[in-house]
Amino acid sequence: MATLELRRLRKRYAGGAEVLHDIELNIDHGEMIVVVGPSGCGKSTLLRMVAGLETISSGEIVINGECVNAQEPAERDIAMVFQNYALYPHMSVFDNLAYSLKNRRTPKDEISRRVNETAQLLDIAALLDRKPRQLSGGQRQRVAMGRAVIRQPQVFLFDEPLSNLDASLRVQMRQDIRALQKRLDITSLYVTHDQTEAMTMADRLVVMNAGRIEQIGTPMTLFRKPATRFVAGFIGSPAMNFLSGNAGDLPGWLPRVPEETTEPLTGDISIGIRPEHIALTTPNAGQIDGHIELVEPLGSESLVHVRPTGHESRLVVRHVGTEQPDAGQRTGLNLQGPFHLFDHHGQRLATRPRLADTTCSMEP
Amino acid sequence: MTTFQRHRLTPWLLMAPQLVIVLVFFFWPAFTALRQSLYVQDAFGLGETFAGLANFTRVLASRSYHEALFNTAIFSLSVALGAMALALLLAVMADRVLKAGRVYRTLLIWPYAVAPAAAGVLWMFMLDPTLGVMTRALTTLGIDWNFRLDGTQAMILVIIAAIWQQMSYNFVFFLAGLQGIPASLLEASAIDGAGPWRRFWTITFPLLSPISFFLLVMNTIYAFFETFGTIDTTTSGGPGGATRTLVYKLYQDGIVGLDLGGSAAQSVLLMLMVGLLTLIQFRYVERRVQYH
Numbered sequence: 001m002a003t004l005e006l007r008r009l010r011k012r013y014a015g016g017a018e019v020l021h022d023i024e025l026n027i028d029h030g031e032m033i034v035v036v037g038p039s040g041c042g043k044s045t046l047l048r049m050v051a052g053l054e055t056i057s058s059g060e061i062v063i064n065g066e067c068v069n070a071q072e073p074a075e076r077d078i079a080m081v082f083q084n085y086a087l088y089p090h091m092s093v094f095d096n097l098a099y100s101l102k103n104r105r106t107p108k109d110e111i112s113r114r115v116n117e118t119a120q121l122l123d124i125a126a127l128l129d130r131k132p133r134q135l136s137g138g139q140r141q142r143v144a145m146g147r148a149v150i151r152q153p154q155v156f157l158f159d160e161p162l163s164n165l166d167a168s169l170r171v172q173m174r175q176d177i178r179a180l181q182k183r184l185d186i187t188s189l190y191v192t193h194d195q196t197e198a199m200t201m202a203d204r205l206v207v208m209n210a211g212r213i214e215q216i217g218t219p220m221t222l223f224r225k226p227a228t229r230f231v232a233g234f235i236g237s238p239a240m241n242f243l244s245g246n247a248g249d250l251p252g253w254l255p256r257v258p259e260e261t262t263e264p265l266t267g268d269i270s271i272g273i274r275p276e277h278i279a280l281t282t283p284n285a286g287q288i289d290g291h292i293e294l295v296e297p298l299g300s301e302s303l304v305h306v307r308p309t310g311h312e313s314r315l316v317v318r319h320v321g322t323e324q325p326d327a328g329q330r331t332g333l334n335l336q337g338p339f340h341l342f343d344h345h346g347q348r349l350a351t352r353p354r355l356a357d358t359t360c361s362m363e364p
Numbered sequence: 365m366t367t368f369q370r371h372r373l374t375p376w377l378l379m380a381p382q383l384v385i386v387l388v389f390f391f392w393p394a395f396t397a398l399r400q401s402l403y404v405q406d407a408f409g410l411g412e413t414f415a416g417l418a419n420f421t422r423v424l425a426s427r428s429y430h431e432a433l434f435n436t437a438i439f440s441l442s443v444a445l446g447a448m449a450l451a452l453l454l455a456v457m458a459d460r461v462l463k464a465g466r467v468y469r470t471l472l473i474w475p476y477a478v479a480p481a482a483a484g485v486l487w488m489f490m491l492d493p494t495l496g497v498m499t500r501a502l503t504t505l506g507i508d509w510n511f512r513l514d515g516t517q518a519m520i521l522v523i524i525a526a527i528w529q530q531m532s533y534n535f536v537f538f539l540a541g542l543q544g545i546p547a548s549l550l551e552a553s554a555i556d557g558a559g560p561w562r563r564f565w566t567i568t569f570p571l572l573s574p575i576s577f578f579l580l581v582m583n584t585i586y587a588f589f590e591t592f593g594t595i596d597t598t599t600s601g602g603p604g605g606a607t608r609t610l611v612y613k614l615y616q617d618g619i620v621g622l623d624l625g626g627s628a629a630q631s632v633l634l635m636l637m638v639g640l641l642t643l644i645q646f647r648y649v650e651r652r653v654q655y656h
Contacts (some may be wrong), residue, residue, distance in 0.1 A: 053551050074557040086548035090570045099566075100556035200486070 002064050002154035002187045003029055004050070009059035011045055011211075019045055023059070030185045032178070036198035036234070037208035043191045046208075047157050050189060051080050063154060074103075079148035080157040085140045087132040093119075093143050094128040100151050118150045121180075138169045145177065149184065150180045154180065156188040162197060174201055195235055199223070224338075229346035232272045234257045238303055239339070241278070241315045244270040269349070272340035275318040279334040280304060280325060282308065286332035290315070295327050306333060394635070400628035407622070419629035427628070430540055431605055439523060439609055440587035446527040448579055451534030452572075456516075456564070458492025459542045468656040469539065476532035477496060480593035487525040511599065518599045522607050526591045533586075534579050541575040542568065573653045588638055591643045610634050 011020035048054040052073035089164040119125040142162040199219040226232035294305040302324040341349040403412040493510040511517040601608035618627025
């Protein structure tokens with residue numbers, strides 16, 4: 001039912017510091033948009049501006065075609081799930097859920113009907129008489145969700161709702177939230193710093209850095225074709241490897257990447273290679289040899305940190321399989337691709353399609 | 365654990381300074397008062413005779429004691445409620461101020477640093493029937509102000525002076541309490557559709573209740589005992605005993621009137637009363653307090 005548009009949104013603090021620059025974002029009805037970025041990138045400020053908790057320096061926030069800049073949080077018909085849940089500590093779970101309905105003078109019997117419905121939906125019906133302090137972290141999270149759901153708002157806002165949960169519960173809750181959001185079909189804006197959470201939950205992902213949007217797209221688009229070096233490094237775990245150098249002076253062992261770009265390369269560039277696109281091989285069998293400096297076993301795979309001979313930076317290799325190489329060993333590296341090229345501003349350089357295959361053909 | 369049990373003396377030694385202070389300044393005087401309340405002293409303080417509960421029956425039967433009791437009730441209730449309500453109002457406003465907030469806060473805390481007697485004198489000068497600045501303002505409003513003649517006005521004066529002083533103490537606690545309420549709770553409440561007024565009564569006020577309860581106990585004790593200096597410097601219990609509270613009557617009867625037995629009986633009664641009041645507060649008011 002609702003669309004959300006952000007038009008040239010800016011946030012400047014009284015001291016003069018500008019934390020958001022010209023944010024443009026269009027969210028379709030029922031879409032789950034995840035905003036991800038490092039701490040301090042402005043993502044929470046953005047969310048709070050949509051909620052009406054922060055003033056807008058310039059630009060417009062439009063919900064369903066109507067500019068809501070001047071509206072109070074309560075008038076915007078949004079619901080927000082806070083990082084610390086912000087449950088009212090002196091109220092029972094029932095009263096926490098009923099609070100927004102009471103404020104809107106909903107009849108008593110309808111309040112209890114809707115509270116019970118919501119409690120069923122979130123599996124917290126047995127907890128209605130408890131106070132928040134008597135709940136576990138996961139239960140509090142559910143109550144916070146319930147408080148957002150009960151009003152059936154136009155837009156859901158999530159401010160890192162899972163960051164206070166332990167890892168296994170987080171995986172469970174992110175599936176639950178995703179399922180609930182799809183089922184209720186409510187337009188959502190979800191802020192997180194956790195890229196796994198972002199990848200798994202988003203219809204579309206917004207990567208932010210230093211108050212700017214770096215890229216918007218589906219999780220797989222961002223993974224396959226990161227528009228900037230920042231996105232390339234932020235999305236994907238373990239992070240992408242980067243080799244940088246002058247375009248005219250690249251080490252000879254690198255695959256003949258530069259020739260594959262659509263325009264001639266000049267100046268400093270970075271070449272990105274994901275850890276899963278490098279393979280370990282016997283010495284002298286790959287493009288370059290190196291020393292294994294560190295091995296991090298993860299079970300079904302290991303992360304192998306290799307320093308290529310005569311090179312400063314280490315490369316991380318994702319080595320699949322339970323048998324793991326020893327640190328200190330010499331190894332060959334087989335760089336397969338795809339490769340991601342970025343100019344000295346960090347912008348992606350256009351490359352010809354299927355670049356990876358041509359370089360792979362060098363493999364013995 | 366065995367180490368603790370072997371050193372039986374050390375804990376007592378460590379506690380000794382505090383224990384000595386409590387013994388000398390609390391238990392000894394309290395015991396003396398209790399003993400004295402059962403005796404009648406002669407006029408020169410040279411001898412005493414055991415009187416049983418005669419001091420108590422005499423005090424409880426006297427009209428002036430009933431009046432003092434009534435005055436104390438009016439005075440304490442007004443001071444405790446007034447000082448708390450005003451402090452809460454100021455704390456809520458100071459909590460909102462962002463610029464120069466510290467200056468406001470410091471200024472609001474100052475009155476507490478003023479001695480009760482000085483606070484009384486300050487207000488007495490401002491409201492002096494002939495010299496007072498505020499008296500002039502009241503006169504232009506058509507109010508005939510003279511607290512030296514009018515008992516009600518005298519009561520109002522001491523209540524104002526006592527409130528003004530205690531307010532700072534309450535203010536510090538309320539402000540700390542307000543700043544301890546997470547901003548996200550009020551934000552959530554705003555999103556949930558509560559206006560500022562409703563936000564205050566449904567979120568802020570309940571969350572302040574532990575502090576309010578503590579302050580209620582402290583303010584009651586303040587109004588009962590610590591306002592002695594304020595009353596003594598301004599009205600001396602007058603006119604005609606209109607501002608004579610229990611603690612002031614106790615002083616007048618004992619120190620000025622030298623009825624040591626009678627005033628000791630009063631102090632025992634006062635002790636019982638405050639104890640009882642605190643008990644009631646804990647028993648009934650504390651139930652409504654939301655600890656979290």
